[in-house]
Amino acid sequence: MDLYGQLKYRISEQQFAVRSITGKDVTKEYVEALMKQRAYLTNNPESITIDWQKRYVENIRRSQADALCGLFRTSQLIATAGVQNVRAGETTTIGIFVLDENARGLGFGKAVLWSTCHLVYEIYNVGSFEAGVKNSNVPSMKSFLSVGFGVKEERSDSYRFRLEINQLRKPENIEDVILDRTPCGISSS
């Protein structure tokens, strides 16, 4: 499903937007980043091509319950957030990914997580989110805790995090937030 709207804001004088990803946003850099991050991927083939990823993105857009958001600096895709079960009456889950390893640790994980939860709440009125995170993945755990998620369940090698939307905390470096509800030029690839 597409999120018909986008969130725009500034981080350190640079302009960012969070919106649904389309096939047109799938670049060589995005696919290379996915290939490097095999452990993070689910339902992936042995090797991902640009065409395979475009089809994957378009299939998510056609789905009734799942969404894929991108954090863009102008037109450059910096990070993604996948959201499952947005409208299915089940638990809504979310996972995050910063493409470039050199761009990690700079606040983009928190930014894409906060803004995707905010956008999905504003557009589909989703009031809670959950995520499963390996307890070895410190940047991921800290991203969830930092924007307001709490530990719902501790397992042997992972945590289940949960957020009630009234606990969502905006990262301090995000400024001048605008919710633009007009369809953001979304068309097929």
Ligand SMILES: CC(C)(COP(=O)(O)OP(=O)(O)OC[C@H]1O[C@@H](n2cnc3c(N)ncnc32)[C@H](O)[C@@H]1OP(=O)(O)O)[C@@H](O)C(=O)NCCC(=O)NCCS
């Ligand atoms: C997990 C991921 C999205 C986090 O994004 P990020 O941009 O690296 O994280 P941020 O810079 O937003 O930092 C988030 C928090 O983690 C902390 N953090 C970031 N990198 C860290 C590191 N290497 N060691 C310890 N803490 C770290 C930050 O200080 C921040 O915590 P704070 O708000 O309490 O200060 C990113 O590292 C990534 O894409 N990893 C690979 C894919 C993955 O594991 N996804 C998660 C699956 S659930």
